[in-house]
Amino acid sequence: MATIASRTRVLSCDPSSISFPTTDPDVADSKTLEALQDAASLLQDQEVVAFPTETVYGLGALALDPVAPGRIFTTKGRPADNPLIVHVSSEAMLYRLLPKSYKLPLSYQILLRHFWPGPLTLLFPTDGSIVPSIITANQPTVAVRMPSHPVARALIAITGAPIAAPSANSSGKPSPTRAEHVFRDLEGKLDLILDGGPCDVGLESTVVDGLGKDGNIRVLRPGGVTVEDIERVLAQDWQGTTAIPRVLVHRRDYQDEAMEHAPTTPGMKYRHYSPAVPVVLLQSASISSPPTGIELISVAKLVSFLKDRVTEHEGELRVGVLAPSDSPLWDKLPNIPGISWNRYALGPLSEPSITARRLFDGLLSLEASGAHIILIEAIAEEREGLAVMNRVKKAAGETVWLKA
Numbered sequence: 046m047a048t049i050a051s052r053t054r055v056l057s058c059d060p061s062s063i064s065f066p067t068t069d070p071d072v073a074d075s076k077t078l079e080a081l082q083d084a085a086s087l088l089q090d091q092e093v094v095a096f097p098t099e100t101v102y103g104l105g106a107l108a109l110d111p112v113a114p115g116r117i118f119t120t121k122g123r124p125a126d127n128p129l130i131v132h133v134s135s136e137a138m139l140y141r142l143l144p145k146s147y148k149l150p151l152s153y154q155i156l157l158r159h160f161w162p163g164p165l166t167l168l169f170p171t172d173g174s175i176v177p178s179i180i181t182a183n184q185p186t187v188a189v190r191m192p193s194h195p196v197a198r199a200l201i202a203i204t205g206a207p208i209a210a211p212s213a214n215s216s217g218k219p220s221p222t223r224a225e226h227v228f229r230d231l232e233g234k235l236d237l238i239l240d241g242g243p244c245d246v247g248l249e250s251t252v253v254d255g256l257g258k259d260g261n262i263r264v265l266r267p268g269g270v271t272v273e274d275i276e277r278v279l280a281q282d283w284q285g286t287t288a289i290p291r292v293l294v295h296r297r298d299y300q301d302e303a304m305e306h307a308p309t310t311p312g313m314k315y316r317h318y319s320p321a322v323p324v325v326l327l328q329s330a331s332i333s334s335p336p337t338g339i340e341l342i343s344v345a346k347l348v349s350f351l352k353d354r355v356t357e358h359e360g361e362l363r364v365g366v367l368a369p370s371d372s373p374l375w376d377k378l379p380n381i382p383g384i385s386w387n388r389y390a391l392g393p394l395s396e397p398s399i400t401a402r403r404l405f406d407g408l409l410s411l412e413a414s415g416a417h418i419i420l421i422e423a424i425a426e427e428r429e430g431l432a433v434m435n436r437v438k439k440a441a442g443e444t445v446w447l448k449a
Contacts, residue, residue, distance in 0.1 A: 053232045055224055056080035058097075058241045063195035068135040070199035081196070084239055085204040088113070093120055095213040095227045096200050097241035098192040100164045100249050100269055101220040101405065102227050103132070103210030104235070105200070109142075114179045114209050120234050123216040128182040129209040130166050130250070131189045134201035139189055142207060144172045151285050152255045152262060159278045162193035164250040164269025180209055190250050196241035212249065213238075219318045219408040219440070222247050226409050247402035248432050251275075261291045263299070267432040269401070294431070318405070318440040320412035320419065322365075323354060326441035327374070327422045331449035341448045344377045348384065350445060355417045361385045365411030367404070368422035369394045374447075387416050397430035404433055408440065 058081065062074035072078040084094045091113040093106045104120060106113040108131045118125060133139045136157070147170055149157070156165060171187035181187050189207075192198055201208050212220035213227045221227045224240035251268035253275070255261075262279070264272060276292050283289045293299050330341060342350070355362055362384045368374045370390035378386050389407040392399025411419050421437050424430045 053228060053235055053238060055228060055238045055240050056083065058196045058239050060097075060195040060241050063199050065195075065198070068137065068202065070195070070202050072199060077196075080239055081200055081203050084200055084237055087237055088200075088204050088206075088208065091116065093117055093235050094200075095224075095231070095235060095238040096197055096210075097194055097224070097239065097244060098132075098197040098210075099194040099244060100192075100246045101222055101244055102213040102224065102238075103197070103208075104213035104231075105132070105208040105210035107204070108132075108180055108207040108209035109176065111177055111179075114177060117209060117211060118179075120231065121211065121214070121216045123211065125179070126182045127211075127216075128184060128188065129180050129211055130252075131176070131180060131187060132197065132201055132208045132210050133189060133191050134198050135191070136161070138201075138207055139169075139191070142172070142175055142187065142189065143169055150255060150260070151283070152260065152279065152290050155278055155282045156253065156255075156275065158282070160270050160274070162191040162198060164190070164193070164246050166190040166250045166252045166266075166268075168252070168254045168256055168265075170256070186254075186256065188252060194241065194244075196239055200239070217319055219320055219405045219412075220249060221409070222402075222405050226406070229409075229413070243406070245402065246398075247405060248429070248436060251432070255290070260287060261293055264292060264294045267294065267435050269429075269432070271428045272431060273428055297426075297431075318408070318436045319442075320408050320440075322412055322416055322418055323443075324408070324419045324421060324441045325354075326437055326444040327368075327420050328444055328446045329423060329449055330446065332423050332425055335446045339446050341446050343448055344374070345379060347445065347447065348379060348381060351384075351418060354443075358417045362418075363387055363414070363416045365389065365414065365416030365419035366422075367391055367407045367411070367419065369400065369424060372422055374422055387411055387414050391424075394424065397424060397428050397433060400424060401429040401433050404436060 058077045059074045062077050064071045093116045106117050166188050168186040176187050214221050214230050222244040227238050246269040249268050251270040252266040254263045365387045367389050391403050426434045
């Protein structure tokens with residue numbers, strides 16, 4: 046097994062130089078090919094490698110090796126009962142993971158056709174003789190996706206084996222969407238980071254369970270493929286004799302406490318996405334109705350709240366603010382001696398996909414800027430906004446309701 050270098054290497058890859066005339070990649074840039082081969086060699090030697098996907102940067106190891114996945118857990122400090130997603134480069138590689146008797150349901154055929162490769166993870170029955178139990182956390186299913194990022198897909202193909210890859214960060218922190226995020230967090234804990242530029246989606250994949258006897262689609266974790274996208278393609282392509290499957294979102298449309306205690310997919314049991322400083326969610330009565338008995342406060346009163354929460358700091362109280370670029374909040378932040386507002390715009394309210402792309406970078410950038418506390422303004426839980434708010438609610442330690 047290779048020895049971890051004292052300083053983690055970062056090798057640039059050019060995604061535009063990679064194409065897939067077949068399931069095997071064609072890499073036109075020699076430096077990109079060398080970097081991919083270097084990473085594949087480390088993976089085959091049971092090491093971990095960080096690499097870009099269209100969602101977030103992943104920390105990869107050979108999925109079917111009995112030893113390699115353990116390096117993911119030790120590098121991240123990840124709980125052993127938190128399962129991993131397996132990444133494949135082709136449908137042929139997918140089928141090698143599954144029980145030979147398994148046949149794809151019509152719903153999965155439609156979803157694969159529209160969203161693979163892409164930010165959609167599906168649960169499949171697992172074969173314990175093929176997939177190690179460390180990957181599934183001893184659950185009867187395995188989560189699989191095919192990334193669309195050229196660097197990720199090429200790395201899997203060149204390695205010649207499925208790669209297990211959660212986000213490339215210390216467990217519980219915001220997921221990295223740039224190579225520098227990975228380096229800042231995990232430098233010295235792995236040998237190599239492939240830098241393929243910023244991630245296009247910026248949030249982890251949507252995780253879907255379509256294995257229930259009722260045939261419905263259950264969204265266990267919202268992500269880069271929206272609920273509306275899934276409903277649209279099912280309605281468009283469904284030709285079964287039964288009704289079109291319903292798309293149900295965990296915690297919005299149904300509860301499953303047993304699965305939350307023994308999750309079948311990442312992101313369900315533990316607090317996630319939290320930087321090293323406190324995060325406060327700013328809910329607005331203009332976005333959703335507050336619970337009964339909740340006090341609505343003004344922005345002026347918010348300042349007192351912040352001073353009460355951060356009592357020990359040097360110099361000005363530095364408050365990080367993440368909000369849509371066209372939010373009324375920006376004009377209401379008071380100019381008060383002793384407080385500086387570190388602003389990070391998340392894109393227009395009408396384009397939640399931009400907010401999704403910028404969320405984790407905003408959290409990590411404000412943390413790096415020295416903010417003592419971070420505020421995140423809520424957005425509507427529609428389209429990519431559903432996934433954004435799923436992450437924000439897990440990151441925030443407190444919620445404050447502002448007057449509209």
